[in-house]
Amino acid sequence: MIKFLMEKITGRKNFLLLKKYTAPSKEFLNESRGFFINELKKRGVIAPARANIRLSPLRKALSYGFASLFALSSVTGGAIVYAQKENVDFNHPLYPMKRLGENIQVGLASAEEKPVLQDELAQKRLTEIKQLIAEKEEEIILINSQKIAEAKQISEQKDREAKQIAAEDSEAFQKIEEQKKQDLEQIEERHKKEIEKIEKENKVKTERLDDDFREAVESVLKDIKPSEDKPEDREKAKDLCESLREKIKERKEVLREEKRWPDFENKCGEAEEKD
Amino acid sequence: MINPLQKDFNKIADRLKQGDRKAGEEIFNYFSPKIFRYFMIRLADREAAQDLSQDVFLKLVGKIEGFNADLGNFSAWFWQIAKNTLIDYYRKKVVLVNIDTVSPYLIAEAQNPIKDGKIEEIMKTINGFSEEEQEVFSLRHLSGLSYN
Numbered sequence: 001m002i003k004f005l006m007e008k009i010t011g012r013k014n015f016l017l018l019k020k021y022t023a024p025s026k027e028f029l030n031e032s033r034g035f036f037i038n039e040l041k042k043r044g045v046i047a048p049a050r051a052n053i054r055l056s057p058l059r060k061a062l063s064y065g066f067a068s069l070f071a072l073s074s075v076t077g078g079a080i081v082y083a084q085k086e087n088v089d090f091n092h093p094l095y096p097m098k099r100l101g102e103n104i105q106v107g108l109a110s111a112e113e114k115p116v117l118q119d120e121l122a123q124k125r126l127t128e129i130k131q132l133i134a135e136k137e138e139e140i141i142l143i144n145s146q147k148i149a150e151a152k153q154i155s156e157q158k159d160r161e162a163k164q165i166a167a168e169d170s171e172a173f174q175k176i177e178e179q180k181k182q183d184l185e186q187i188e189e190r191h192k193k194e195i196e197k198i199e200k201e202n203k204v205k206t207e208r209l210d211d212d213f214r215e216a217v218e219s220v221l222k223d224i225k226p227s228e229d230k231p232e233d234r235e236k237a238k239d240l241c242e243s244l245r246e247k248i249k250e251r252k253e254v255l256r257e258e259k260r261w262p263d264f265e266n267k268c269g270e271a272e273e274k275d
Numbered sequence: 276m277i278n279p280l281q282k283d284f285n286k287i288a289d290r291l292k293q294g295d296r297k298a299g300e301e302i303f304n305y306f307s308p309k310i311f312r313y314f315m316i317r318l319a320d321r322e323a324a325q326d327l328s329q330d331v332f333l334k335l336v337g338k339i340e341g342f343n344a345d346l347g348n349f350s351a352w353f354w355q356i357a358k359n360t361l362i363d364y365y366r367k368k369v370v371l372v373n374i375d376t377v378s379p380y381l382i383a384e385a386q387n388p389i390k391d392g393k394i395e396e397i398m399k400t401i402n403g404f405s406e407e408e409q410e411v412f413s414l415r416h417l418s419g420l421s422y423n
Contacts, residue, residue, distance in 0.1 A: 014397055021394045022315035022413075024308055028325055033303050036332045037296065043336050046296045 080104075090128050090205060091135075099212075106219075115223035119243050122216035126247055129209045136202040140195050147191040154183045213251065217244055221263045241268035284353075285344040292339060302353075303332065310357050316413035317361060319398050327364060331357050354414075 040046045076097070083098035092098075102121055109117050158180035166173045221244070224237045245268065282305065290298035310331055314324035334356050342352060401409060 014393070017393055018397050019312075021397075022312040024311040024325070024328070028311075029307055032307060032325075032329055032332065033300065035329065036303050036336070037299055039333060039336045040291075040296070040299050045291065045336060045339060046294045046299060 087124075089131060090209065111223070115220045115240055118216045118219040118223070119240060122213055122220065122244070122247055125209050125213035125216060126250055129206055129213065129251070132202055132206050132209065136198055139198050143191050143194050143198075147187055150187050151184055154180065154187065158183070210251065213247075217247065218263075220244060221267060224267050237267070244268065284349040288339065288342055288349040289344055292342070302335075306353060307332070313357060313413045314361065316401060316409060318364075319402075323364070327357075327360050331360050334360065 037046070079094055079097045080101040083092070083094035084101040088094050088098055102124075106114060106117055106121070158176055162173055162176045162180075165176060220240055224240050225233060241264075244264065248264070282301070284302065284305075287298045287301050291302065307328060311324050311328045314327045315321065318324055318327075331353075335353065338356065342349065401412065404412060
């Protein structure tokens with residue numbers, strides 16, 4: 001499997017190298033384009049460029065302004081709809097658009113709908129946190145497998161060299177052994193740094209999502225009214241409490257330490273069911 | 276059937292015939308890098324690839340009026356011009372060397388040695404392919420043409 005991966009990586013590298021080698025330069029393309037267009041003009045295939053229609057500065061500014069505004073609103077609107085529909089993940093460039101769409105939804109929701117919506121958002125943040133953690137683990141596994149493959153390759157290569165030299169020259173043999181040790185240490189150090197970097201980045205992202213998660217939960221808690229007389233309100237409050245209790249349990253290692261929600265115990269009872 | 280992701284170059288060629296400058300630029304922007312790569316793989320000579328690429332576009336200017344979209348596909352028609360240009364180039368080289376016995380890659384290599392060892396190795400491997408295989412490799416994998 002590792003050998004297959006290494007072959008794939010080498011093949012891909014060679015292909016990219018070849019693509020780079022066979023690519024035309026920008027200067028050549030620009031020069032040739034001008035040459036081609038001029039030739040088209042000379043032979044009468046295309047007409048010379050049209051004179052520009054002159055607009056008054058005010059009309060020009062207005063038309064640019066409207067066009068920009070229209071383009072901006074179309075693009076933003078489209079991006080929000082797409083990001084919401086596809087439920088893009090935290091690493092997607094349109095993720096801020098998804099969050100913007102969610103904020104708009106919360107802003108437009110009625111007082112009754114709001115806590116339910118915030119509860120859904122808390123669930124989304126929770127799913128994203130889990131996804132981030134899983135991604136980090138996958139990346140670390142990949143780095144480790146690359147490390148093993150590289151270390152194996154270096155070891156084999158150095159062992160081969162050492163075998164050839166050992167019989168003839170013991171000093172050179174020693175040198176190769178030392179080189180091998182250094183190379184292996186370098187690989188170890190490089191991969192360790194990569195893993196540390198991934199863990200650090202992932203931690204920052206997870207903390208941000210945890211903050212958003214807390215915000216959503218706090219917002220739900222604010223809207224829970226268990227003391228209302230109406231039985232349907234009591235029922236609704238009970239459902240929301242139950243839903244929050246499940247979510248809090250899932251992130252208990254982060255949330256228990258902080259005890260940020262005395263409101264939860266006031267309104268819903270114990271945050272965690274006792275074993 | 277036209278691939279929906281690909282431009283309809285028959286329509287673009289018609290626009291060019293009607294004098295649309297933008298159509299000329301579209302054709303150039305799309306085909307120019309692909310044609311250059313095709314020549315680079317076959318010749319391994321940057322200067323020759325540049326000269327031949329320009330020749331192809333010059334020929335296009337002279338022939339575009341004769342292109343009939345009802346009779347065939349612009350892309351295939353255009354690639355035929357590129358291939359014929361390469362054949363003409365080989366014919367001129369034959370005066371100096373018999374191309375059946377010495378590959379154009381080796382001629383180019385002698386004139387412009389490749390400095391990068393890895394590239395040299397790759398180009399030698401490609402040179403080991405038959406002419407037809409080289410053509411398929413460069414058109415499909417480097418110029419991004421479909422098998423259709």
